[in-house]
Amino acid sequence: xxxxxxxxxxxxxxxxxxxxxxxxxxxxxxxxxxxxxxxxxxxxxxxxxxxxxxxxxxxxxxxxxxxxxxxxxxxxxxxxxxxxxxxxxxxxxxxxxxxxxxxxxxxxxxxxxxxxxxxxxxxxxxx
Numbered sequence: 772x773x774x775x776x777x778x779x780x781x782x783x784x785x786x787x788x789x790x791x792x793x794x795x796x797x798x799x800x801x802x803x804x805x806x807x808x809x810x811x812x813x814x815x816x817x818x819x820x821x822x823x824x825x826x827x828x829x830x831x832x833x834x835x836x837x838x839x840x841x842x843x844x845x846x847x848x849x850x851x852x853x854x855x856x857x858x859x860x861x862x863x864x865x866x867x868x869x870x871x872x873x874x875x876x877x878x879x880x881x882x883x884x885x886x887x888x889x890x891x892x893x894x895x896x897x898x
Contacts, residue, residue: 801887805881807878807880807881809830809884810884811830811884815830815884818886821893822896827884831882832875832877833876833884833888834874835895836871836873837871837872837873837874838870838871839871839872840870841870844870845869845870845871849865849872851898852865852898853865855894855895859887859894861876861878861891863891863895864876874895876888876891
């Protein structure tokens, strides 16, 4: 039997492997080569279904604003996002203010979205 996974769509890639499914948050970000094609169209829509709380902006980047009761909680979250970003070697833009943190993700090397952006979004959702 496959391993147990939390409910909710934020981590699913949707690829069946036997009786289990590969989850986005179980994958690792891959270093981008400058010749990688950006994720667009149907593939972008399928990946977006796995991180539905994120906005896809102009097929260029993902954006999500997280709300907190105070500055300290927002800062703690931002520090945890930073740790995940370092672990994955994939670094989002982070905007911090009192009670809010906005995260924007895209692959800088190609100035567009790749699978790794959706993987990082799923990992952030797990925080």
